[in-house]
Amino acid sequence: MREKLSLPAEGMKSLSNIIKLHSDRVLTGSKVIMPRIVEKPDCEQGAIDPLIESKVKELIAIAEAKAEQIIEDASQKAELLRNDIQEERNLWDDEKRRLSEEAWNEGYQSGLEEGRTAGENEYKSLIEMAVNTINEAKMDSQTYTVQAERTILDLAMASTESILGSILSEEPEKFVGVVKKALVELKNEKEIEIFVHPSKFHLLVSSRNVLKSVFPREVQCYIYPNEELNENDCIVECETIRINAGIDSQLTELKERLAELLTAEQRK
Numbered sequence: 001m002r003e004k005l006s007l008p009a010e011g012m013k014s015l016s017n018i019i020k021l022h023s024d025r026v027l028t029g030s031k032v033i034m035p036r037i038v039e040k041p042d043c044e045q046g047a048i049d050p051l052i053e054s055k056v057k058e059l060i061a062i063a064e065a066k067a068e069q070i071i072e073d074a075s076q077k078a079e080l081l082r083n084d085i086q087e088e089r090n091l092w093d094d095e096k097r098r099l100s101e102e103a104w105n106e107g108y109q110s111g112l113e114e115g116r117t118a119g120e121n122e123y124k125s126l127i128e129m130a131v132n133t134i135n136e137a138k139m140d141s142q143t144y145t146v147q148a149e150r151t152i153l154d155l156a157m158a159s160t161e162s163i164l165g166s167i168l169s170e171e172p173e174k175f176v177g178v179v180k181k182a183l184v185e186l187k188n189e190k191e192i193e194i195f196v197h198p199s200k201f202h203l204l205v206s207s208r209n210v211l212k213s214v215f216p217r218e219v220q221c222y223i224y225p226n227e228e229l230n231e232n233d234c235i236v237e238c239e240t241i242r243i244n245a246g247i248d249s250q251l252t253e254l255k256e257r258l259a260e261l262l263t264a265e266q267r268k
Helices: 050-106 111-171 173-184 198-206 208-212 247-266
Strands: 004-006 191-194 219-223 232-239 241-244
Touching: 050 111, 050 191, 050 208, 173 191, 173 198, 173 232, 191 198, 198 219
Parallel strands: 191 219
Antiparallel strands: 004 219, 191 232, 232 241
């Protein structure tokens, strides 16, 4: 099924990257869509939808706060261990003085020496055990923090995807805005094709007046329903350019970028 519209526009910056096509078209009685190679979007050129960016910033702030709380808890535990060590040291000093006085008064010099040696060994053992406990607590805290950050990121993206899906269902005109931004990249082309999920096909057809504002002159524009696409996907292409402007692709790109930033931060 094909809907043809002639469109003209205003410039806006696309969220997605422009991908060079490596295949030619063969014109016969009907249009033939040749496979095209889609390269990985360039994070520097793409722009994230303000709605997505706002929600993710909020969720990332929550993730950072939880990570800071985990680190603070670990620091408090380490401080408690240090206090316990100091308390043990003070108790041992008192006990050592008492044993020394008893040994001296009773004339057991050899016993005093043995007691001192045994006490020192016990003290060293306690110190070593405390240090090991602190190191283990620190390692456990770091491991838990890394795992927690990854989990929070996954939950944040899943929550964002769910929220955006609900918003697009309640306010379908926002999906038209996504398509319009993608068309800006192709505003000087003579012929353009738009591929969307069948559930969004009639929405775009009925929004032709909104899409017209993108193009400065008359163009041939075809809209195709494609059942293989996800509900919020949108592919816009011309003779040499292909743009994946769907919400799902933007979220995937955003998650990859956040994961890279998280990994880089953990390596510091």
